[in-house]
Amino acid sequence: MLRHLPGILxxxxxxxxxxxxxxxxxxxxxxLFLSFLDPCNQYSCAYFKDTDDLEQAQWSKLELICQKIxxxxxxxxxxxGCGWGGFARxxxxxxxxxxxxANISKEQLRYARDFCQNMPVDFLECDYRDIRGxxxxxxxxxxxxxxxxxxxxxxxxxxxxxxxxxxxFLLQTIGDNESRKSCDPWITKYIFPNGMLPSVAxxxxxxxxxxxxxxxxxxxxxxxxxxxxxxxxFQNAWPELEKxxxxxxxxxxxxYLLSCAGAFRxxxxxxxxxxxxxxxTPQPACRG
Numbered sequence: 001m002l003r004h005l006p007g008i009l010x011x012x013x014x015x016x017x018x019x020x021x022x023x024x025x026x027x028x029x030x031x032l033f034l035s036f037l038d039p040c041n042q043y044s045c046a047y048f049k050d051t052d053d054l055e056q057a058q059w060s061k062l063e064l065i066c067q068k069i070x071x072x073x074x075x076x077x078x079x080x081g082c083g084w085g086g087f088a089r090x091x092x093x094x095x096x097x098x099x100x101x102a103n104i105s106k107e108q109l110r111y112a113r114d115f116c117q118n119m120p121v122d123f124l125e126c127d128y129r130d131i132r133g134x135x136x137x138x139x140x141x142x143x144x145x146x147x148x149x150x151x152x153x154x155x156x157x158x159x160x161x162x163x164x165x166x167x168x169f170l171l172q173t174i175g176d177n178e179s180r181k182s183c184d185p186w187i188t189k190y191i192f193p194n195g196m197l198p199s200v201a202x203x204x205x206x207x208x209x210x211x212x213x214x215x216x217x218x219x220x221x222x223x224x225x226x227x228x229x230x231x232x233x234f235q236n237a238w239p240e241l242e243k244x245x246x247x248x249x250x251x252x253x254x255x256y257l258l259s260c261a262g263a264f265r266x267x268x269x270x271x272x273x274x275x276x277x278x279x280x281t282p283q284p285a286c287r288g
Contacts, residue, residue: 029244030084030111035237036230041084041115044142044172045223045271054229057222062090068215068275068286069137069168071095078102078135078162080128081143085112085121092119100124102131128158136164144173148196149181152206160210160278168284169211169276173198174223176269191256197269211276215286220270227261 037043038055046057047064065087071077073096079088082101085108092099101116102124103109109125116123124131128143138159147155159169176197182188183195198206207213234241234257238250263269275286 028107030107032241032245034084034111035241036233037084040086040090041111042086043083044226045174045219046226046229047219048222048225052225054226054233057226058086059090062087063094065139065141065170065172065273066091066095068273068284069139069170070284070286071097071137073097075136076100076134078131078133078138080131080138080140080159081146082108082112082123083142084108085115085123087139087141088112088121089116089119092116092121096120098122100133100135102126102128128155131158131162133162134164135162136167138163138167138169139172140170141172142174144171145192145195145197147198148194149179149198149202152198152202156206156210163278165278166281167278168214168281168286171203171274171276172219172272173203173274174269174271175199175203177267187256187260190252203274207276210278212279212281213274214277214283215273215275217273217287218270219273220264220267223271224261224264227257227264231257231261 033043034041038046038058040055040058040062042058042061045061046054047061048057049060051057051060071091075095075097077091077097077099079099079101082088082103085101088099088101091097098120100122101112103112104125104127106125109123113123140159144155163169174197176199179199179201180197183192183197188195204213231254234253242250264271275284277284
């Protein structure tokens, strides 16, 4: 179909275009997002194990990530797409490790720097393609959906170049059951410009020759619960938000949150936590 042609012909997620999603979505204002997120400011799937509470579920998700990468105080950690600094603060505060957090959203970074003040966290305002350095552990949560299929391999090469030979990399991403070269047109137009969901095959091709896949964990059902919790919190926050946003925006975001919850409930899309190591690394105990 014609609507797929731009994604086939052009690199819609090129470095020159990478700031579009930040400007049109993440820079809408911290007051919007923090009105319905948990205190750790997690804008990604929670882990509702033994709880129905969003805040506890997000704490559990953060701890699950730390356990899977075998985080230790002596580690240097890179967080690609750090959001409002929730993981960076959790890792620095709970584990005492040094974190480097990268992002292209000016609004998110402005908040994150204050949120992680006086902690061993450094922030980089840059595209992932410009990241350099050496790190014991690397995580990327909810950012790979903005990379695009033409850049999946480039992203993985950057991670490989920055990861210590005996390091661990964890990727959390929404994923599609089938390989595609475009995303939902409504979501792309109104919510996440140039967003794209990777498939198992696309991720596999991107890491071939670079990483060993150590663990692949599907958390799709947990994202249904996460989105429904966000929707309820969004409703509760609307009396304050309507001072800045109109009814059209409200209906648009209701549709966004509920339709995505429905897609996870129908199992049309998934969310994966995937653990990778470099070739020759001893297998980590990344699932308990």
